Amino acid sequence: MSKKYPAPAGLSKKANARWNDVVKRWDLRPDELRVLEDACREMDIIDSLQKVLAEDGPLTTGSMGQVVAHPALGEIRQHRSVLAGLLRSLKLPDDAAGAGGEAEGRSSAARKAAQSRWAVHHGAAA
Template sequence: MKSASSASRGPSPVRTLPTGSPQFDHPSATRLWADVTDAYDLAVHELLILEAACREQDIIDRLDAELQYAPLMSKGSMGQDVANPLLGEVRQHRAEFNRLLKSLDLDTAGAAAAPAADSGPSVWAV
């Protein structure tokens, strides 16, 4: 229960982001941050969502690297064939990544032209 004194204090101070871009482990996350922040003027809460999406992209890149040469099947506890557990993990992180980007509700049709041929695949298209 809130006391009368805490109710009269007013709203909490607004959180601001540090200046500069966040640091990411993989170029695709850095590129996502740069592309979106160059194309859109985002509010602080949207920048936090974008940063979370970029962190998800970093995790996806790490999992993809692990899965590149890993077997798709492994043995379960009873010796049965089961899917590599990393497959489920990367699927979950991709779903979260897509959820975060959709929550930004970016106008992808109006903001970005078709990517250049040498820019590589678009890993953040939803």
């Protein structure tokens, strides 16, 4: 557990582990901590919905007796999209780049420079 940024109350073990991993590796501003908390809570919502889906199956009976997709499928999709957006907004480096994040930053900068050179060379520069 991070002593500097303890995990918010009520998180699952999995979400708590994610919180601790992030705050241990990076210093976050208060607004970023809030985004991280929201992301951890989204993880818990997704896990809860997946449990419901595992119990009920992917299909259910609609109001007219027809077979329909379980409503949890759409909810899971929406919450995954929200989670992805929250994590993306934190702008944390990829895990493969390492905790320092410098490799990811250099890689992105190198890619942008190469694309710029290509654009200039091929007459596509703006």
